[in-house]
């Protein structure tokens with residue numbers, strides 16, 4: 190029996206004239222991801238991308254999981270492809286029923302027929318196929334409302350498809366359909382989630398991490414690289430830039446009032462992020478901030494940091510509770526790495542009483558205490574190094 194994976198378009202199915210562009214991005218994403226596994230015929234028709242292995246011994250379980258991570262599809266199904274011949278379709282249904290229904294007590298058959306010239310209509314096909322399953326497994330019961338398993342039959346333009354593995358995919362838009370942004374990636378829970386949420390809307394996300402060596406360790410940086418690799422499984426390959434803010438933090442410590450350390454550092458971070466974004470053609474900044482989560486994420490504090498940049502700053506977690514963010518981070522499998530207890534540059538020289546409602550003029554007065562402000566920025570930017578992050582695909 191020949192197995193294929195069918196990936197059905199999500200929102201892009203609704204697009205008009207430029208739909209072809211979206212479709213090509215999806216094809217490219219699928220081809221790139223599956224090239225790691227061998228030879229496939231990958232093509233698009235009827236709002237679906239078909240992944241047809243041209244080799245034997247393909248790890249279909251792994252491929253199916255991979256297909257579910259590609260943004261732009263609403264549903265993926267792992268199907269058996271069969272000629273459009275009623276006898277042959279019924280034989281496949283009968284042969285597969287014991288596997289599909291091994292843990293089930295009830296089932297139903299659902300048929301979709303886009304080829305209206307097929308000899309039977311959907312209702313008839315479902316009834317006949319249901320009968321075949323009951324002949325083979327008389328202990329089964331049909332339940333059309335809440336079946337344990339739904340076996341689907343699709344009569345499409347060229348072939349028919351039988352499946353019991355029909356699952357929700359990642360949704361969203363194909364990556365590359367919505368520009369490029371720079372994500373400020375810390376080692377925490379929120380920023381990887383923010384990055385994947387933007388990628389889900391079609392944005393290519395490059396990332397920027399600030400380190401503060403030797404106050405932050407090599408292990409802290411390794412942790413961020415591991416997080417980035419997890420993200421790449423959804424976001425595709427991307428660049429991770431790393432900038433050292435050690436000198437800036439020391440200058441703040443030596444010259445400014447402690448209560449303002451965090452907000453001052455964040456303004457430096459935003460400026461450096463904007464410089465990086467401009468250098469690498471990113472059109473927006475993205476952070477993992479959530480309103481009110483910590484002192485630096487009050488509305489006033491956010492305004493104070495936004496004031497120093499002209500690019501738009503997207504904060505996809507802004508209205509989410511921590512629990513909701515954690516749920517997504519488990520889904521993208523970054524949570525376990527995020528909670529490793531390594532220090533972040535925001536946690537060194539942390540003030541005991543950070544300002545929650547900083548007045549811009551007071552923050553600017555603190556910045557004026559630094560006599561080589563532009564030099565600090567330029568020297569920090571000169572430390573930028575870039576790491577290429579690859580989607581390594583196989584789970585450990």
Ligand code: ATP
Pocket residue numbers: 372373374375376377378379380381397398399400475476477478482483485533534535
């Ligand atoms: P996270 O879980 O993302 O670390 P957090 O609740 O710890 O979030 P903060 O440390 O205040 O929040 O950081 C808020 C945002 O600022 C982060 O989501 C991230 O976008 C950015 N950020 C913080 N620290 C760094 C860093 N070291 N490098 C790059 N970006 C950072």
Ligand code: MG
Pocket residue numbers: 375376377533535
């Ligand atoms: Mg953090």
